[in-house]
Amino acid sequence: MLGSVLPGAPDLDPIDAAILRELGRDARASFARIGAVVNLSAPAVKRRVDRLKRRGVVDGFTVRLDPGATGWGTEAHVEVYAAGSTRPAVMKEAFEQYPEIVAASTVTGDADAVVHVRARDMTHLEEIVERLNAEPFVVRTRSSVVLTPLVRRPDVPVQP
Amino acid sequence: MLGSVLPGAPDLDPIDAAILRELGRDARASFARIGAVVNLSAPAVKRRVDRLKRRGVVDGFTVRLDPGATGWGTEAHVEVYAAGSTRPAVMKEAFEQYPEIVAASTVTGDADAVVHVRARDMTHLEEIVERLNAEPFVVRTRSSVVLTPLVRRPDVPVQP
DNA sequence: TATGAAAACATGCCGGG
DNA sequence: CCCGGCATGTTTTCATA
Numbered sequence: 594m595l596g597s598v599l600p601g602a603p604d605l606d607p608i609d610a611a612i613l614r615e616l617g618r619d620a621r622a623s624f625a626r627i628g629a630v631v632n633l634s635a636p637a638v639k640r641r642v643d644r645l646k647r648r649g650v651v652d653g654f655t656v657r658l659d660p661g662a663t664g665w666g667t668e669a670h671v672e673v674y675a676a677g678s679t680r681p682a683v684m685k686e687a688f689e690q691y692p693e694i695v696a697a698s699t700v701t702g703d704a705d706a707v708v709h710v711r712a713r714d715m716t717h718l719e720e721i722v723e724r725l726n727a728e729p730f731v732v733r734t735r736s737s738v739v740l741t742p743l744v745r746r747p748d749v750p751v752q753p
Numbered sequence: 754m755l756g757s758v759l760p761g762a763p764d765l766d767p768i769d770a771a772i773l774r775e776l777g778r779d780a781r782a783s784f785a786r787i788g789a790v791v792n793l794s795a796p797a798v799k800r801r802v803d804r805l806k807r808r809g810v811v812d813g814f815t816v817r818l819d820p821g822a823t824g825w826g827t828e829a830h831v832e833v834y835a836a837g838s839t840r841p842a843v844m845k846e847a848f849e850q851y852p853e854i855v856a857a858s859t860v861t862g863d864a865d866a867v868v869h870v871r872a873r874d875m876t877h878l879e880e881i882v883e884r885l886n887a888e889p890f891v892v893r894t895r896s897s898v899v900l901t902p903l904v905r906r907p908d909v910p911v912q913p
Numbered sequence: 914t915a916t917g918a919a920a921a922c923a924t925g926c927c928g929g930g
Numbered sequence: 931c932c933c934g935g936c937a938t939g940t941t942t943t944c945a946t947a
Contacts, residue, residue: 605823613816620780620814623942634914650822654780656773657812658909663765665909670830670860670867685903697904700830700897707830707897711910737860737867743845744857749818749825750871783921797934
């Protein structure tokens with residue numbers, strides 16, 4: 594099997610997967626409640642979660658916010674076309690300066706990077722795009738503004 | 754002010770913002786620890802969190818997983834070009850069938866929707882794209898495969 | 914797995930702005 | 931009246947064995 598060659602992808606135990614699914618649904622659930630679902634005692638669940646954290650499978654726990662309710666309802670995907678062979682590290686450093694950038698990655702295809710931007714409104718979004726265009730390594734950008742969010746899930750699937 | 758017209762965006766109290774920032778950092782932190790940061794007692798923090806949940810600002814709590822460590826290291830943005838005037842609801846229903854789709858939205862620009870796909874490997878990704886192309890309403894797709902993730906943040910910013 | 918001490922949580926009541 | 935602090939009974943966590 595290919596998967597087990599990778600040092601960090603040890604075919605996830607089905608019980609671990611169940612625990613991760615529960616944590617995905619409610620990361621503040623008590624170990625006892627999770628244990629009730631997966632048929633394990635609370636300490637057993639805690640040990641598994643600790644192990645998953647140690648292995649780096651679990652990176653942490655966060656709150657899921659409603660973007661609209663917090664006043665960050667405007668969203669866009671911005672394709673960035675970079676100069677010559679701009680190093681990814683350069684782009685990373687630049688993008689990290691923007692609190693409005695919630696995700697960014699280099700990609701294959703016409704553009705060099707795709708940036709996911711959240712803003713308070715269109716004016717704010719426009720300002721961000723302008724600032725991006727003013728970055729020294731940016732040649733041009735191409736934006737797609739989100740009209741209707743259709744699907745939004747915990748961003749790593751856990752096999753059932 | 755424009756913001757206060759929206760029923761769900763009541764200029765977030767600075768203490769609430771601080772609490773949300775802490776929860777974003779570690780959603781399993783005890784109310785007492787959060788209270789120590791924001792200078793409030795544990796019950797006071799709990800009441801505020803409950804209120805934020807009631808208002809819909811807080812949607813829940815989830816676990817943050819390392820995609821690589823779980824064997825879902827391949828990622829792509831797929832632009833979907835849909836037939837005629839396909840209703841968003843139709844796309845939504847279709848996309849929801851795919852566990853590999855972690856986000857999707859209709860957008861402005863050339864394409865009609867952008868779909869964020871996570872897969873185990875390239876073969877898996879290819880299969881998903883083929884299945885998408887086979888959807889009745891899909892005219893064509895255009896994929897950007899992620900090379901290097903640069904930024905990944907809790908997907909709603911909280912103003913400091 | 915089980916157990917017991919320590920910590921965290923939920924709730925009711927009261928005071929101050 | 932809203933909001934925060936305190937006190938208490940209950941549950942959960944966590945380190946033993």
